[in-house]
Amino acid sequence: MKKISFLCLLLLATLSSIAQKDLPKDYLSKAFHAGRRDALRAIMPANSVAIVFANPLRNFSNDVDFQFHQNPNLYYLTGYNEPDAVLFVFKEAQTDAQGNSYKELFFVQERNAQAESWTGRRLGIEGVQQQLGIPMALNGSSFKDFAIDISKFSQVLYELPVDFPISNTESARMGGLLASFAKKTNLRANPQPDNLKNGTRQFSQLMAQLREIKTSEELVLLRKAIEISCQGQIEVMKLAKPEMSEMEIRGLHEYVHKKYGAEQVGYGSIIGAGENGCILHYVDNTRTQVGNNLILMDVGAEYHGYTADVTRTIPASGKFSENEKLIYQIVYDAQEAAFKTMKPGSSGMAASNAASEVIAEGLLKLGIIKDKKDTRKYYTHGLSHHVGLDVHDPSSSRVYKENMLVTIEPGIYIPPGADCDEKWWGIAVRIEDDILITKTGYENLSVMAPRTIADIEKMMSTKSGLAEWKLPALPSFKKN
Numbered sequence: 079m080k081k082i083s084f085l086c087l088l089l090l091a092t093l094s095s096i097a098q099k100d101l102p103k104d105y106l107s108k109a110f111h112a113g114r115r116d117a118l119r120a121i122m123p124a125n126s127v128a129i130v131f132a133n134p135l136r137n138f139s140n141d142v143d144f145q146f147h148q149n150p151n152l153y154y155l156t157g158y159n160e161p162d163a164v165l166f167v168f169k170e171a172q173t174d175a176q177g178n179s180y181k182e183l184f185f186v187q188e189r190n191a192q193a194e195s196w197t198g199r200r201l202g203i204e205g206v207q208q209q210l211g212i213p214m215a216l217n218g219s220s221f222k223d224f225a226i227d228i229s230k231f232s233q234v235l236y237e238l239p240v241d242f243p244i245s246n247t248e249s250a251r252m253g254g255l256l257a258s259f260a261k262k263t264n265l266r267a268n269p270q271p272d273n274l275k276n277g278t279r280q281f282s283q284l285m286a287q288l289r290e291i292k293t294s295e296e297l298v299l300l301r302k303a304i305e306i307s308c309q310g311q312i313e314v315m316k317l318a319k320p321e322m323s324e325m326e327i328r329g330l331h332e333y334v335h336k337k338y339g340a341e342q343v344g345y346g347s348i349i350g351a352g353e354n355g356c357i358l359h360y361v362d363n364t365r366t367q368v369g370n371n372l373i374l375m376d377v378g379a380e381y382h383g384y385t386a387d388v389t390r391t392i393p394a395s396g397k398f399s400e401n402e403k404l405i406y407q408i409v410y411d412a413q414e415a416a417f418k419t420m421k422p423g424s425s426g427m428a429a430s431n432a433a434s435e436v437i438a439e440g441l442l443k444l445g446i447i448k449d450k451k452d453t454r455k456y457y458t459h460g461l462s463h464h465v466g467l468d469v470h471d472p473s474s475s476r477v478y479k480e481n482m483l484v485t486i487e488p489g490i491y492i493p494p495g496a497d498c499d500e501k502w503w504g505i506a507v508r509i510e511d512d513i514l515i516t517k518t519g520y521e522n523l524s525v526m527a528p529r530t531i532a533d534i535e536k537m538m539s540t541k542s543g544l545a546e547w548k549l550p551a552l553p554s555f556k557k558n
Contacts, residue, residue, distance in 0.1 A: 098199065102339065104302075105382055108211035110295045111157045114288065115167055115182060118155065121284055122169045126233040128281060130155065131255065132163040134239050145342070150467035151237055151285050153383055157210050160200060162187040162218050164255050166226075175225070180214045185221045185255065222258040234263060234273050235281035286472035290464055292481045296384065297514070300466065300483060301523055303340065303381035304512050307388040308527035310334040310377060315534060316542035320370050320394045324349040324363040327373065330544070335379040344385025344469045348376035351394065355506025356491040358459055368394045372402055374506050378469060385469045387485050388524045389510030396538040398531055401501055405490050406531055408440030409507045412488040416461060420513060420520040425477050426484070430461040433488045441490070446498045455497070456490050465512060482515045483523075
């Protein structure tokens with residue numbers, strides 16, 4: 079045992095001494111995260127504490143886990159990107175047994191040489207203190223014995239891991255944090271203590287109030303994510319052909335994302351050819367040939383935690399048919415109508431009503447509907463949502479404010495068998511852009527990806543820098 083412990087310590091020392099090289103230089107600063115904790119503290123009620131858990135690892139299959147993705151609220155407040163952690167933010171300064179004052183505590187994943195040799199470096203206490211600037215960092219294993227009286231706070235604002243049960247048999251990898259929290263707060267009591275009631279709702283409201291307004295640092299990363307996503311749309315416009323599969327087109331988008339440094343996609347990439355575009359969150363992408371159909375491409379790169387959400391609809395052949403043009407133009411005009419309403423103080427409802435009216439009038443004119451109330455048959459979703467660390471970012475306001483970032487995404491979807499002339503069947507069009515509310519109006523951050531019929535067709539007639547990237551055919555294997 080002593081020999082094993084010595085080897086582990088030696089390995090840990092080795093890992094600690096080898097700093098990872100060539101990391102990106104544009105992560106959010108520790109000053110940003112400290113500022114966000116201060117901003118949260120400023121709007122918390124008197125004598126309160128906010129408690130936020132890291133997301134757990136989630137199993138993919140057998141002994142393989144999904145790539146870890148942090149709870150956006152914890153990342154926003156700390157910059158920490160590991161599981162097995164819990165953050166405490168106190169409204170008023172607290173004092174420990176030695177008389178030291180602190181306003182936050184962060185229990186984090188412990189260093190472990192053997193684990194780190196398999197799954198990567200951990201920050202540990204020293205890394206959190208030095209790199210993230212949180213001085214009161216402790217190992218998660220010490221949480222259960224840490225002397226803190228939760229009952230003394232008038233309000234406990236808290237957020238538990240999404241879809242993760244609180245039980246006595248919780249995953250050992252969570253380090254007992256949830257069970258300890260439940261015990262310290264009497265969370266399972268019926269009725270719950272008064273200071274826990276509405277704690278999750280109040281925390282969500284406060285975080286929505288903060289996150290709906292983007293800071294200048296956040297906007298740098300969001301612009302990067304959006305530009306990367308637009309470049310993916312542009313390259314696919316140049317490369318798309320009827321014989322391509324939906325999965326191949328998805329791969330081209332995501333290759334471009336990776337080429338420009340995006341770590342992940344912000345949501346499952348949607349590549350819907352023909353009638354598949356009528357499935358709003360179609361992520362199977364299994365059609366083997368897109369054929370001479372429209373291709374609805376709703377794809378967003380995630381860059382340093384921040385995601386874009388950009389949709390373009392293009393003709394696989396490079397040219398829109400006359401019927402496709404008619405539907406596409408209605409959606410384009412609806413988006414333009416919504417844009418014209420957007421400025422600080424205007425409402426999302428005004429933008430939605432403007433877009434809906436254009437779509438209703440357009441469908442009536444084409445004879446696809448006979449009454450405006452039937453518009454919802456073919457325009458089946460809302461117009462807009464906030465975007466940021468989540469593709470559907472939280473918000474608390476009904477009116478636009480400067481530095482909000484929202485999508486505007488009207489669409490028309492006519493599935494086979496719809497109650498209209500079958501010449502329209504299988505046409506699905508969505509155009510989605512990421513719109514920043516400015517001091518006097520708005521800025522379309524995704525404007526670099528062509529939107530008009532003419533601009534799309536022109537882009538599709540040009541050559542991509544990836545055009546010569548030709549892969550050999552795979553060898554054929556005979557079936558047994």
